[in-house]
Amino acid sequence: MPATLKTIHSILKRFLKLSIISALISSAHANEISCVTESYHPYTYNKDNVVTGSATKFVVKILNTAGLTCKLELLPWARTYHRALNVPNTVIFMLARTELRENKFLWIGPIVKPIPISFFTINNPNLNLELNTSSRIGVVNGTAYHDYLKSKNFMHIKQVPDYSTLIPLLLQRRVDFIFLQNKTFNKLNKEASKNLANSNFFKLIETPLEVTEYLAMNINSSKVLYEKLKNTYDQLITEGDLKLIE
Numbered sequence: 148m149p150a151t152l153k154t155i156h157s158i159l160k161r162f163l164k165l166s167i168i169s170a171l172i173s174s175a176h177a178n179e180i181s182c183v184t185e186s187y188h189p190y191t192y193n194k195d196n197v198v199t200g201s202a203t204k205f206v207v208k209i210l211n212t213a214g215l216t217c218k219l220e221l222l223p224w225a226r227t228y229h230r231a232l233n234v235p236n237t238v239i240f241m242l243a244r245t246e247l248r249e250n251k252f253l254w255i256g257p258i259v260k261p262i263p264i265s266f267f268t269i270n271n272p273n274l275n276l277e278l279n280t281s282s283r284i285g286v287v288n289g290t291a292y293h294d295y296l297k298s299k300n301f302m303h304i305k306q307v308p309d310y311s312t313l314i315p316l317l318l319q320r321r322v323d324f325i326f327l328q329n330k331t332f333n334k335l336n337k338e339a340s341k342n343l344a345n346s347n348f349f350k351l352i353e354t355p356l357e358v359t360e361y362l363a364m365n366i367n368s369s370k371v372l373y374e375k376l377k378n379t380y381d382q383l384i385t386e387g388d389l390k391l392i393e
Contacts, residue, residue, distance in 0.1 A: 180372060182206065182217040182238045183231055185224040185287075186309055188334040190241055190259070190360070190392070193221055201392050202258050206240050206362060208389060209255075213379040215372070223308040225289045235367040238376070243291035243358045252363040253373050256380045259392040261357040262328045264292060269317060270350035276323050278352055285313050285322035291358055292326050314339045317349075328358060 184191045190202035198221050210217050217238065222230070231239035232251060240258060242248070266284075268276055276282070280301050286293045288306035296304050305322050307313060313325040314335050325332075329351070336349060362380065364373050383389035 179216050179218070180210075180236045180238050180368075181230070181234065182210075182219045182240070183222055183227045184219075184240050185227050186221055186311065187241050188310070188331055191221065202241050202360070205258050205389065205392060206238075209362070209376060209379050209383060212383060213375050215375065224287050225308065228289050231363070231365055233365070235365050236369055236372060237365045238362065239364070240362045241360045242363050244361045244363075245291050245294065247294055248291075251366060253366055253368060253377075255362040255364060255373075255377050256384065257359050257361050257391060259360050261359050262330060263353070264295075264326070264328050264356040264358055265332070265354055266324045266326050266352040267317070267332055267349050268324045268352065269320075270348055278324060282324055283322040285316045285325040287313070287327070292328075295356070296326060310335060324352070 184198075184202070186192050187200075187202070189200060191198065191200040193199075198219050203219070207217075207219075227239060228242075231237045231242070238255075239252070242252070244254060244257075266278055268274075268278075280299065281303065282301070283303040283305060284296055284301055285305045285307060286296055287310055288308060293304070293306065305316065307316060310327060310331055313327060316322050317325050318339075332349075332351075339348075362376075364376065380389075384391075
């Protein structure tokens with residue numbers, strides 16, 4: 148083979164190898180998504196620098212079955228919501244599905260069964276606290292609970308970045324009530340009660356409200372990735388391999 152043809156053949160072989168490598172890398176990236184959530188006991192939390200919790204395991208099973216890789220990040224809720232709202236191919240989980248959010252995301256499916264939401268306060272009759280729109284309420288910034296308080300014209304809303312700061316806020320008397328879902332409060336209260344003499348230190352004020360937390364995706368995400376996740380979710384739920392968290 149003449150030298151010129153050898154050179155051309157060598158270049159073509161190198162080009163073919165690079166093309167194959169490039170295609171493999173593109174294929175790998177095509178299956179990559181970003182997953183964001185907040186610290187939300189007992190559903191999502193950090194343990195030994197690993198994001199875990201019942202909802203995390205639920206979502207990871209869907210991703211693994213769909214053959215998708217995910218960079219999982221635990222962020223304050225406001226950043227979690229902002230990322231999912233603005234960055235394509237971002238999956239968000241433990242997102243309450245509300246009328247206000249309905250057209251802002253691609254909804255994949257619920258993760259937990261409907262969760263009751265309540266107000267909590269210090270159980271002390273001497274304080275004589277009455278819940279009304281003038282009450283000082285602590286709530287996690289940007290959550291569905293926060294949206295609800297604003298819609299009901301509560302005037303003194305104290306916003307915090309995550310759930311772990313709510314009980315300290317109440318104990319410091321910087322708010323009169325905190326507003327969150329019961330299961331998360333029970334988990335936080337269990338931790339707080341270790342340092343409290345009275346296990347009945349807090350009082351629950353029930354509401355008729357419930358919230359359903361979902362797995363969703365940025366609305367401008369790849370439709371192929373969305374359909375893969377949605378179809379996998381539906382299949383796992385239908386076949387009983389995945390059940391909504393109690």
